[in-house]
Amino acid sequence: MRSSCPEEKEDEIVKRPGLSRPSLRADEGQATLEFVLLIPVIIIAILVVSQSGQMVYRKNILQQAAREGVRVVSTTNSNKMAIQAVIKVCGSKEGAAPDIIIQPGNEGERRLGDIVTISLIDTSSHGALWSIISATVGKKIFLKGESSMRMECQ
Numbered sequence: 001m002r003s004s005c006p007e008e009k010e011d012e013i014v015k016r017p018g019l020s021r022p023s024l025r026a027d028e029g030q031a032t033l034e035f036v037l038l039i040p041v042i043i044i045a046i047l048v049v050s051q052s053g054q055m056v057y058r059k060n061i062l063q064q065a066a067r068e069g070v071r072v073v074s075t076t077n078s079n080k081m082a083i084q085a086v087i088k089v090c091g092s093k094e095g096a097a098p099d100i101i102i103q104p105g106n107e108g109e110r111r112l113g114d115i116v117t118i119s120l121i122d123t124s125s126h127g128a129l130w131s132i133i134s135a136t137v138g139k140k141i142f143l144k145g146e147s148s149m150r151m152e153c154q
Contacts, residue, residue, distance in 0.1 A: 051129040055143065062098060062120045062145030065089035069100070069118040074149040077107055086120065098122040098145075110151050117148040 069086040073079065079102055087097050098120040104110055122143040134141045 047129055051127045054127060055130065058122065059143050059145065061090060062122055062143055063147070064145075065098075066118045066120050066145040066147035069102075069120075070116055070147045070149045073102060073110075073116050073118065074152050077110055077151065077153055079105070079107060082118065086118070090120075098124075098143075110154070112151055112154050114151045115148050116151055117146065120145040 065086045068089050069082040072085045073082040076082075082102060083100055086100055090097055099122075101119040101121070103117045103119070104114070110116060122145075123140065130141050
């Protein structure tokens with residue numbers, strides 16, 4: 001049996017005297033709290049994905065630079081021109097050039113049909129996240145690109 005008293009309505013928001021807003025129930029702030037606690041996790045996930053993408057991009061650049069450098073060595077037998085080609089592909093920023101290893105290193109040792117290999121090692125900083133990971137693990141993170149080709153000229 002239903003009561004006809006207005007004080008006993010279940011769906012009505014209770015107003016307190018002197019307040020301009022209705023009072024909040026205990027569970028109405030839960031969504032805000034969950035959002036505040038979840039935001040740092042979301043930001044860290046976005047940063048990890050972003051930094052990983054930059055690392056993959058840099059690795060692809062190193063691989064392309066190694067291919068271009070070994071192509072120049074195999075067609076011209078010039079270490080100097082190969083180094084210039086690698087630096088051109090990697091970018092002209094200071095400190096952006098990787099360590100370049102050409103094997104065999106002496107231009108006079110290479111003969112027609114020999115295999116020439118260029119290895120590029122990038123030890124520069126890869127962003128704050130990877131610096132933190134490197135410090136935590138205790139090992140330096142580096143990227144490597146390598147390519148080989150047969151000599152086409154002497």
